[in-house]
Amino acid sequence: MRLARKFTLALVLLAIAVMAGLQYVQVRRELERSALDMQHDHRLLGHTLAGSIGKAWQLAGEREALTLLHQANRFQEQVHLRWVWLDGGPGTPALTGFPPRLLSTLLQGKDGSMVDPAVDPGLLHSYTPVLIGNRLGAIEITESLGEQQKYVNTVVMGTFAATAAMAIGFIVAAMAMGRRLVGEPVDQLVSLAHRIGEETSPPACRSRSAAATSSPPWPAP
Numbered sequence: 001m002r003l004a005r006k007f008t009l010a011l012v013l014l015a016i017a018v019m020a021g022l023q024y025v026q027v028r029r030e031l032e033r034s035a036l037d038m039q040h041d042h043r044l045l046g047h048t049l050a051g052s053i054g055k056a057w058q059l060a061g062e063r064e065a066l067t068l069l070h071q072a073n074r075f076q077e078q079v080h081l082r083w084v085w086l087d088g089g090p091g092t093p094a095l096t097g098f099p100p101r102l103l104s105t106l107l108q109g110k111d112g113s114m115v116d117p118a119v120d121p122g123l124l125h126s127y128t129p130v131l132i133g134n135r136l137g138a139i140e141i142t143e144s145l146g147e148q149q150k151y152v153n154t155v156v157m158g159t160f161a162a163t164a165a166m167a168i169g170f171i172v173a174a175m176a177m178g179r180r181l182v183g184e185p186v187d188q189l190v191s192l193a194h195r196i197g198e199e200t201s202p203p204a205c206r207s208r209s210a211a212a213t214s215s216p217p218w219p220a221p
Contacts, residue, residue: 016163019163019166026155030151030152034151035148038124039113039124042079042124042141043111043128045141049128050130052068053069053083054130069082069139080141080143081139081142082139083138083140084127087135099114124142125140126140126142
């Protein structure tokens with residue numbers, strides 16, 4: 001029985017370790033996929049607005065273009081939009097703490113994004129460059145990572161519950177199989193060894209054993 005329990009315990013621990021590793025990889029993939037989906041949505045929104053704002057800037061001027069951006073911002077519930085000059089022009093927020101690598105990417109006319117962990121649970125800032133005359137600006141799209149965190153927590157809890165249920169089921173199955181595949185054969189081997197030992201023991205030992213079991217008890221004084 002001890003061998004069966006050790007064998008079952010080893011199988012259970014191995015199975016739990018494998019399932020935990022697979023679930024960890026799945027959670028990591030879900031987190032990365034969620035981040036990529038959010039960045040993709042920002043990029044799509046930024047390029048949609050960039051064409052409209054760039055044309056409005058050329059036809060009606062800066063005020064009309066920024067008014068258009070402000071109106072678009074009113075219809076956004078999860079994101080916040082604003083205009084920034086990448087050369088630090090007047091009338092725009094200073095790019096203090098802006099990563100130099102991201103700024104270099106934007107100056108090349110490519111989209112970029114960064115995560116600001118200063119505000120819990122974090123903010124995702126995405127930038128879509130827009131060329132206005134000989135100056136380069138960008139549409140900044142900011143979104144809280146709260147919804148992403150809620151989604152990740154839901155995935156983690158669901159994964160944990162599924163792993164726990166599978167682990168419990170495997171424990172029950174492993175105990176039953178361990179008893180049937182290991183415990184019973186070991187018991188049969190032990191019983192067979194006892195029988196062989198009794199059959200191969202010397203006759204004198206068997207007669208003394210029989211006499212010892214059949215002799216009357218020592219009379220009491």
